[in-house]
Amino acid sequence: MSRVLVVDDDPQLLRALRITLRAAGHEVVTAADGRTALHEAAAAHPDVVVLDLGLPDLDGTEVLAGLRPWFSGPVLVLSARGDSHDKVAALDAGADDYVSKPFDMSELLARLRALLRRGAPEVDEPVVRTAHFTVDLAARQVTAGGVPVRLTPTEWALLSELVRAPGRLVGQRQLLQTVWGPAYEKETNYLRVYLAQLRRKLEPDPAAPRYLRTEPGMGYRFTP
Amino acid sequence: MSRVLVVDDDPQLLRALRITLRAAGHEVVTAADGRTALHEAAAAHPDVVVLDLGLPDLDGTEVLAGLRPWFSGPVLVLSARGDSHDKVAALDAGADDYVSKPFDMSELLARLRALLRRGAPEVDEPVVRTAHFTVDLAARQVTAGGVPVRLTPTEWALLSELVRAPGRLVGQRQLLQTVWGPAYEKETNYLRVYLAQLRRKLEPDPAAPRYLRTEPGMGYRFTP
């Protein structure tokens, strides 16, 4: 039916979840720490992620932050802490639901059903190609002419935001907000500087942009 | 920002929710029983519904059942009962989230943010075609004969306002207000200048407008 990635460091709970989810007709992939969670998410392309916040290596919110830039499906967060402050933080970090331990298994399944029902109609094609370069959203890698291109974190954030909406215009306010934060809405300088760098690295002729076009006064557009 | 329909029979809680939601930047519509809830939902077109299960006239699940066939936005259910059986029933009846009373207000707001972030799937067909040009509202792009047409921000704002109401007359006051702001209600000059530019870019014969027609003394009309 659908593929679920379960991330938890408790082997017993992991086992219980695996059995229950499989009985409910799901395909199950598991990870016991944050690093493998991110790796598995990129490799297995799950439809939904169940994420425990208490992991041995990374903080759960870090996993969430690593997931969100490219993973568009729902994320259900599990946590031993029922503090409402934690809930708000996790939800605002990109989680779609938050369940406190101990939880009722049938409720968890119902919440997963509710999340999957809203099913992402978005085709999860995490790799975008043009005649001159390729962007792999999941692997966070860009290649031009077969050669990998080095991008700084900011450059990547900007490019992925544009590439995720192929052909659509992305307003400068939206770009500034998602890449730098809501406080930088007016700093259109940044866009000019970083768009120039991206064009220098990706465009065949940076002076005459073909893929990263600018719409004066409105924003930028990636056209494949 | 977005419109929230709150359904609850407790006037005190209703008041608290109205104040808090409005402070968070939402537009709030309220209903105290199931019948008016269904009526308001149809009339006000809310983006999200907060629904208390304990209503005087109808059972909350009945309201949910009456809502779901046509309302595609998210529904967050409130309930005094924290029983997991109730939760499963409500979620499987079409609810997107379930919060037990008493609840923490900041958590409720965060859950609403999470639901709204998933954005309502736009049922509207955001692309308008004529024999000579095409307007894609979502991508913010206009093409004439397959070739993209460059529009300035003001031109686009004006065109999209007209195209959003195909065949209907749009008053000059409304155009001036939404494009330039409420202070420019009398500057009908602007409309003349920019309509001329749009016609020059889109009409096959700008001197004899076929799509962007003017209704003397009233406003303009886009006829596909």
Next chain:
DNA sequence: ACCGGTCTTGACGGGTTCCTGACGGGGCCG
């Protein structure tokens, strides 16, 4: 402490867009 890479910030020239006023034509009404 040094150093390389990255991010911020400021300034400048060239091009575009916006606003504004003026002019002429056409329809409506007295």
Next chain:
DNA sequence: CGGCCCCGTCAGGAACCCGTCAAGACCGGT
């Protein structure tokens, strides 16, 4: 027939936006 209102057109200057460059701040690793 004449006056008035409304609309379309044009052009010029001011304001704005973009691309570019370069220097300083910041940060992490050595």
